[in-house]
Amino acid sequence: MDNWLDMLRANYNWSLVDRIDTYQQKFIQGEYCDIKTKSIACPLTCCAVKFGASGESWRDNGKKRSAGEIQITALPELKKARPWYKDIDSTVLQQNIKRLDKAFENFFDGRGFPKFKNRSTMRSFTFTTGVKVDGNKIYLPKLRWMRFYNSRPIPTAFKIKSVTVRKKADGYYVSIRIEDTNVPVFPVKSNSEINTVVGLDMGLGKLVYCSDGSVIDIPRFATNKKTKRLQRILGRRVSRKNKHSHSRRKAQQKLSLFQHRIATKREAHQWQVAKKIIKKADAIALEDLNISGMMKRCKPKYDEKTGRFLPNGRVLNVLCLGQLQMLPGMR
Template identity: 60%
Template sequence: MYKLRPNITQSTKMANWVDILRSHYNWCLNDRLTQYAQQFIQGDYCDIRTKSLACPLTCFVSKNGASGEPWKSSGDKNPRRNAGMIQDAALPELKKARPWYGGIDSTVLQQNVKRLDIAYKNFFDGRGFPKFKNRSNFTSFTFVMGVKVQGNKIYLPKLGWMRFYNSRPIPDGFKIKAATIRKRQDGWYVSIRIEDKAIPDYIARPLSDVKSIIGCDLGITKLVHLSDNHQIDNPKLLTNKKTKRVLKIRQRRVNRKVKGSNNRKKAATNVGRLHKNIADKRQAYQWKTANKIVARNVDAIAVENLNVSAMKRRCKPKIDEETGRFLKNGQSRKRGLNRSISDVSWSDLILKIEYLAAKHGKVVIKINPKHTSQKCQNCGHIDASNRDGEKFICTQCGYLAHADINAAKNIRDRAFSIVLGDSKELEPQGSKRPKNCKEISRCSVSKRREPGNLSNQDIKIAIS
């Protein structure tokens, strides 16, 4: 990502583009919702085979809900047009009806429609339904044609040549495929996607070739605990006392200003810059941490398959049956834990580990974290009383170890059980094969039913 140095005219034009594209995105989304309501709720439904009006027996969510002519030419194999194709074909009419859309590059408008298609695809793959965008969550647009780079200058269609900080030169032989312009608290940035077909794709290592695995247990007191007894510190960029004090002071200045005034906007910008600095430091530290883990002399990396959103879910309310009043449910205490979980950003760290592991030809195995912090690595006994803060003392065999290091070794053993299930001749190096491999294998592939394995010590530190 490079920081741009636009002039006043270019900066104003890009800000106007973001506002127009956000309105276009919301209009396209509303168009699809309206068409779905007309076709499948009110009964005005067009049958695909007969092209006649009909009423469906069952109401379902359509992938092709959009206004416009839904049919291609009769010679095509699939005459049905999807919603993205219909709205993409309507862009010339949109420019005639609203001339200010003509000032935006055509590929940018097309990518805006494609962005909504991706949101719908993610919804049908199990994610949340697409939402209307506001100024805080719609700050970027993408070029796919006409982008040129010469030294410290970049050419963007209908924006012209623009200077930028060429902190990392683009290597020779690569072709620019796309450029995404993004507005942040301290200015405009550009992300360039490049491609070189001469470079072969990374090939994942098969499980049959895995002979050594390292287990990673994610936590809050320490960011990562490895099965080789190594620990990586948690910098606590957002939850330390100094940052919380500075953030509180800056937010208080925002609240004291008059709503809608320029002074309030300046104060809000200072708060946003602080959050940006924290996010940049977190990204840099996570890349260093991921490099440390992937650089280990192992064939595979075992991590926990955490459901972070469920871990940050609000506590269920408690209501007094006699008076009907709400009782204390511990949500005020859990708020500190939720902030600590957001600060460590486990999901982003796992994504970085997967990215670097693919570049190094290594495998990332995601393990069900159930009972990993309660199981004895020596005898296999599972009991919640085995763990006392950061200490692990087995109630059956008396095995003593660091609780999170013990959990990391259990994660490693579960990964070995998956590998051994595909390749019987492989044996773990430096660790014993678990006695109940079949039971562990079933746990590793089952769906996660519980939130993670945070210790009482982690909760106390997050609250304090």
């Protein structure tokens, strides 16, 4: 599985370079005149373009393929040129290209441009077919049967849609997505059936203020004195080791495992708090507040004529944050 992650990372980065080169050649560099033949030539040598070096640009029905579909059709040529990619399941390679498609969709929606993957950001792969579960054993194509901790058994009527294998600091985890079209929609209570309501307000000094007067404290798993000291010691040990050395990798692994334990405690605490809240009442009312936006510093406003500062709403933000910290609950 470690080898798979290395090869998938290389394939992802190559596909991203291929699309960047396609854009540069097609929309920026454009056509040019060949000196010898004195004819217009177009230097389109990438995979994700028509008449490229590899990949089929058109379907049998005459419709043009997208960039991701062209790169998926080029996977057999990749396996011929790089035989070691035959050890990876074909659906895993296809999902790797679709992950790049999703990154470009996010970019077109206004998010950041897709970035190249490294060992810390490429830590998972997905199967879509061929997965079987039998008790505490799971079968993954090309990886065969292996034991795993089955935290929740899969009902017999459900169908496995996809399986994601994710590498974390303390080992590999398996996420199984299941589906059953026969399951009815979860029933929603009518207003006449709701007898009790609890209101929740997020605070800064406390985690949640409840309308019944109860308060849930912030656990501070990562910001208490002992944890901060241990994290500072482990980080110092990493910085003292030589870069790209085996000892530095071992020290980084210890730091990552320490941070993973903190994240596990925080996630478990969130589930415990959610279970405690849903037992309070039949319905829950939440306040729609942008806490992160309220904590940001407002941009200064200037008077164009005099150059003096104008009110920018910072005082209102400070007053709202102060009220969130002082209010014992919502009534």
